[in-house]
Amino acid sequence: MLKFWKKKPAGTTPEQPADAPASPSVEDNESVAETPAVTPITAVEPAPGPGMDPVASEPVVVEPVPEAPAAPAEPTRRGWRDRLSGSGFARGLSSLFVRHPKLDDDLLDELETILITADVGIETSTELVENLRARMHKREFADADALLAALRQALLVRLALVEKPLDVGDRLPFVILTVGINGVGKTTTIGKLARRYRDEGREVLLAAGDTFRAAAVEQLKTWGARNSVPVISQGQDADSASVIFDALQTARARGTNVLIADTAGRLHTQGGLMDELGKIARVLKKLDPEAPHEVLMVIDGTTGQNALSQLRQFRQIVGVTGLVVTKLDGTAKGGVVFALAREFGLPIRYVGLGEGATDLRTFNAEAFVDGLLPPRLGQP
The missing domain is CATH 3.40.50.300 (P-loop containing nucleotide triphosphate hydrolases)
Incomplete structure (x- = not known):
């Protein structure tokens, strides 16, 4: 019934x-x-x-x-960074720029590996890194912070349409x-x-x-x-x-x-x-x-x-x-x-x-x- x-x-x-x-x-x-x-x-x-x-x-x-049964109140909700920063993807990106503060091809090669390992996808990972590599060779980035800012913008563009x-x-x-x-x-x-x-x-x-x-x-x-x-x-x-x-x-x-x-x-x-x-x-x-x-x-x-x-x-x-x-x-x-x-x-x-x-x-x-x-x- x-x-x-x-x-x-x-x-x-x-x-x-x-x-x-x-x-x-x-x-x-x-x-x-x-x-x-x-x-x-x-x-x-x-x-x-x-x-x-x-x-x-x-x-x-x-x-x-x-x-x-009565339950205790839920703890204060943690922010996105607090939740995501411990993930393998986030840890890999953070450690990369600590180990490679210098802008060079080795840094970008390892960045591509991290992206592929995190299942961003081979096509997307290659496209992202090669774009950054071309801009780096044109000396558009003064330091790693500038390159990270460019990476951030590129990632946002790819997710904006699905938000x-x-x-x-x-x-x-x-x-x-x-x-x-x-x-x-x-x-x-x-x-x-x-x-x-x-x-x-x-x-x-x-x-x-x-x-x-x-x-x-x-x-x-x-x-x-x-x-x-x-x-x-x-x-x-x-x-x-x-x-x-x-x-x-x-x-x-x-x-x-x-x-x-x-x-x-x-x-x-x-x-x-x-x-x-x-x-x-x-x-x-x-x-x-x-x-x-x-x-x-x-x-x-x-x-x-x-x-x-x-x-x-x-x-x-x-x-x-x-x-x-x-x-x-x-x-x-x-x-x-x-x-x-x-x-x-x-x-x-x-x-x-x-x-x-x-x-x-x-x-x-x-x-x-x-x-x-x-x-x-x-x-x-």
Whole structure:
């Protein structure tokens, strides 16, 4: 039976059975943001919509969820440089100019190696370095600071076109379909997005469309409970398209601002699961010809060039319109952002700079580049 999770109105408390289950655990090696305790929530059935069979007339099942323990306040949010300066990419750039304060071809050769190793891409790395080499030979740079300033500007130019924040606007509901392979942080990203939109005062609904992986539904319910955001779900192995279709019906009926749908994490080589994504998109269009309004692909920043082949396949099947690049705070491969921008030009909506609920940041090209370069050239 389909379940819709929502908070009970203030002042009411459902009867708590003696054997109530503990809060579901979160797998996937991903942290769940801590928030204050939430009130019990109840499962209800959404109304059937056009073209769908009515929901079976079963009694409403009340399933109280134990209150989450009170959590300490989140620490002060760290800046971009603080998050990125410890990455292998940033450390490599910083140490380079300490070891090679003199402007020469050896410095530029090593710079090219660092860029390629960080998965900026061979074409982009070569183009950047050869441009700097030509300018150096023309004596345009008085010192290493001047060369770094030129490098900074060149990196910014390559990211400026993909700095496009996601605007959910006034559409009711704005449907975000999230895709990506297992392990990239997709479900955690959904939880953080739900927290962000809820904090902006928007009504948010989550759809547990990842019915393929064990515990994925419970993981999303945990995020929903801790962020006080309702979740539409069915059991494991249920039809994912049906779950998300019903979630859109419910969101339309309730005037929800944002519907965020999870999907099964899959390898781009898994044909059957990839076809399921196409089915989900087609089913949504039966209710809203323009849905999904954003197909958000979550990419692990540590996967490097493999992310490019993943995106090529997902874009062909479901038409990716925006990216989230996670785990950029501790990888030597953060240069993949530049490779993605060069090949696809898709907007980078958000980047993950940590495990906290507020560490999913709207992508800012200047802050990102300055976080990678030595402090003397970046913004404080």
